[in-house]
Amino acid sequence: xxxxxxxxxxxxxxxxxxxxxxxxxxxxxxxxxxxxxxxxxxxxxxxxxxxxxxxxxxxxxxxxxxxxxxxxxxxxxxxxxxxxxxxxxxxxxxxxxxxxxxxxxxxxxxxxxxxxxxxxxxxxxxxxxxxxxxxxxxxxxxxxxxx
Amino acid sequence: xxxxxxxxxxxxxxxxxxxxxxxxxxxxxxxxxxxxxxxxxxxxxxxxxxxxxxxxxxxxxxxxxxxxxxxxxxxxxxxxxxxxxxxxxxxxxxxxxxxxxxxxxxxxxxxxxxxxxxxxxxxxxxxxxxxxxxxxxxxxxxxxxxxxxxxxxxxxxxxxxxxxxxxxxxxxxxxxxxxxxxxxxxx
Numbered sequence: 110x111x112x113x114x115x116x117x118x119x120x121x122x123x124x125x126x127x128x129x130x131x132x133x134x135x136x137x138x139x140x141x142x143x144x145x146x147x148x149x150x151x152x153x154x155x156x157x158x159x160x161x162x163x164x165x166x167x168x169x170x171x172x173x174x175x176x177x178x179x180x181x182x183x184x185x186x187x188x189x190x191x192x193x194x195x196x197x198x199x200x201x202x203x204x205x206x207x208x209x210x211x212x213x214x215x216x217x218x219x220x221x222x223x224x225x226x227x228x229x230x231x232x233x234x235x236x237x238x239x240x241x242x243x244x245x246x247x248x249x250x251x252x253x254x255x256x
Numbered sequence: 257x258x259x260x261x262x263x264x265x266x267x268x269x270x271x272x273x274x275x276x277x278x279x280x281x282x283x284x285x286x287x288x289x290x291x292x293x294x295x296x297x298x299x300x301x302x303x304x305x306x307x308x309x310x311x312x313x314x315x316x317x318x319x320x321x322x323x324x325x326x327x328x329x330x331x332x333x334x335x336x337x338x339x340x341x342x343x344x345x346x347x348x349x350x351x352x353x354x355x356x357x358x359x360x361x362x363x364x365x366x367x368x369x370x371x372x373x374x375x376x377x378x379x380x381x382x383x384x385x386x387x388x389x390x391x392x393x394x395x396x397x398x399x400x401x402x403x404x405x406x407x408x409x410x411x412x413x414x415x416x417x418x419x420x421x422x423x424x425x426x427x428x429x430x431x432x433x434x435x436x437x438x439x440x441x442x443x
Contacts, residue, residue: 114442118426122397123287125378129370132290136304140286143311144270144278153316161341174345235305236312253312255305255338 146213146253151240154180154249174256180241180249182206189256196232196256201225208243213250232256264324271318281327282311288328288398289335292410295394296339296351306338328399332410340412353413358386374438381432388413389425396422 160175174189187200202208205225211218212229214237221227237256241249261269261280269277289310293303313334321327343351370376382390395407404422405415433439 114430115423115426116400118430119397119400121378122393122429125375126291126394126397127287128372129375129379130290130294132286132307133300133304136290136307137282137286139304139308140282140311141275141279143308143315144275146312147273147315147318149319159341161344236309238312250316252316253309255309255342 146238148250151248151250152181154178154185154241154251156252156254157184159254176254178249178251180251181246183241183243185210185239185241185251191234191256194234196234196237198227198229198232198237198256200227200229202227202241206243207245208241211240211242213238213240262324263327267318267321267324267327271321278315281314285328285331288395289331291394291398292332292335293339295391295411296336296343298339298342302342302346306335306342309338310334328402329406332395332399332402332406336410336412351412353388353411356387358388377433377436377438381429381436381438384432385425385428389428392422392425393429396425 155178156176157179158175158177160172173191176187176189178185178187182204183206184203185200186203187198190197190199200221202210202221202225205221205223209218209220210227212232215233217229217232219227219229234256236253238253239251241251261277266277266280266284270281286307289307290303293306298306310331314331317330321330370379382393385393391411392407392413395410396402399407399410402410407422408415430439430442434441
């Protein structure tokens, strides 16, 4: 009997939140649009390290976020800096490898230098992913993160 | 009218490239993802970014969800990890659930008058509960099949701490709603 009452109350709460604080339509719209990023060709470069996940007792709260993605034979390291709602990414492909990086989203491609370094400016805050296209070998997409 | 497709059917079709199956997944679970972001006190812009990141992650993982019934749990867990990152990124400490009292925040007495009078009554009753209860119930509202441990996990609450359970929070809410005549007294 109690289960029925709980379920009724859950339904009541659910309707209440849907009326008073629903996700905006643009959130639903963008979520449907996320499907366009489905990619069965390229490999997925998982996030190997994220300074935001380090549970250090005293963690620098002023430093930039440091990330590392493992992409086949290379690691893609990045440092993310914020200015308001804009982001800058300074990164390096290691070991230095011939290839090109493409931001998945607004048109933005970059070719790492001979030391593998690259720089991306004026990125919007929000979901971020790169496609790494080496001159030889399979392409990778870095796992989506929210910067 | 066709019966609502099962979760297995929706996931299988989406993994095979079916946009309408994906749209159905979004329709069904977007409120859950949003509820977790809001239960973590993210503002609407952060909650929107979090939602999108979770959905993009799901697109990446579509082919690998072994147990379709595990999808809501996967969404809760992914959303919870992103909330943690967002709070850390904005220099906010994660919510220290152990430090929060199990009693209502006496300072929070103002409730907005909402368009639908039912909602004013419900919102008022909710503010009379502890922050922990309010957060638990927010996620519970969109988690029909989740155990307490899962819902607490979605909020980063330590399991096994003495504190509010779903049953207790619901009990408090029911009592409040009965006392203002919104609900008939239960047996």
